[in-house]
Amino acid sequence: xxxxxxxxxxxxLQAAGRLFAESGFYGVSIxxxxxxxxxxxxxxxxxxxxxxxxYAEVLQRISAGxxxxxxxxxxxxxxxxxxxxHLILDLADRAQRDQMxxxxxxxxxxxxxxxxxxxxxxxxxxxxxxxxxxxxQVPGWADVAPASxxxxxxxxxxxxNYFAISGPTLRNMFGEAHHDALLTVQHDRLLxxxxxxxxxxxTG
Numbered sequence: 001x002x003x004x005x006x007x008x009x010x011x012x013l014q015a016a017g018r019l020f021a022e023s024g025f026y027g028v029s030i031x032x033x034x035x036x037x038x039x040x041x042x043x044x045x046x047x048x049x050x051x052x053x054x055y056a057e058v059l060q061r062i063s064a065g066x067x068x069x070x071x072x073x074x075x076x077x078x079x080x081x082x083x084x085x086h087l088i089l090d091l092a093d094r095a096q097r098d099q100m101x102x103x104x105x106x107x108x109x110x111x112x113x114x115x116x117x118x119x120x121x122x123x124x125x126x127x128x129x130x131x132x133x134x135x136x137q138v139p140g141w142a143d144v145a146p147a148s149x150x151x152x153x154x155x156x157x158x159x160x161n162y163f164a165i166s167g168p169t170l171r172n173m174f175g176e177a178h179h180d181a182l183l184t185v186q187h188d189r190l191l192x193x194x195x196x197x198x199x200x201x202x203t204g
Contacts, residue, residue, distance in 0.1 A: 009047050011037055017058045021104040025055055056121070059108060062101050063123040069094075070130035080137040081198045087134060088156055088194050092187070095164035102164045128153065140201040148202045156197060159190065 015036040019028045030051050034044040048054035069090065074083035095102045108124065132149040135141050141149060163186050171179040 008037075008039075012039075012044060012047055012054070013058055013061065016054050017062070017104060018100055020055060020058060021100045021107065024107045025051075030054075056123070059104070059123045062105065063127055066091075066105075066124075066127040067130055070127055070134060080134075080139065084134050084138055084198060085191070085194050087131070088160070089187075089190070091157070092160045092164075092190055095160050096167070096183070099164055099167060102161050106161050106165055131157075135197075138198055138201075141198075144201050152197050156194065159193065 012033065016028070016033050019033055019036065022028075028051075030044055031041045033051075033054070034041050044054075048057070070087065074080075078086075105124065128150060131153045132146060135149045135153055136144060136146070167179070170182060174182070
């Protein structure tokens, strides 16, 4: 692939990611994405055969990054519980740092109902499974059913992502200073929530 085509493709992926995050899969047309970069609809379709294929690549790239983060080998002196704690905190920092990415993933989970029955690939599945497997490496969690581990990590992700995408609304609702204080409190409250999850595997 030549450099100009690669650059155009990258710009399309970035623009599409931003628009999908803002309006969801069904709220964005191929023409709108093309217009964002001053391209024709036909030029966009030269790079991606359909909106579905463009959306899939945007989502796959983001999901692959999350999966790599969740499966990254811990340091040699890391205990499983400590590594899981650091992993969740890193994901929380990432959610705040790249709210477009977070919003897009939340939209995929919430807006996917019309496509859920026919979806051939679930791009978030490897990430969620990897995160649940990390928790099951923690002492006390090894014999816990995969569904219980997945529920636990999903609750943690919910607390992280809901707060992250609420940022603009909370900032306007309460003001900049109050929102900054909320960020600090959220981080301080997240750590004991993670540790409580680690320390209390389900029994029975």
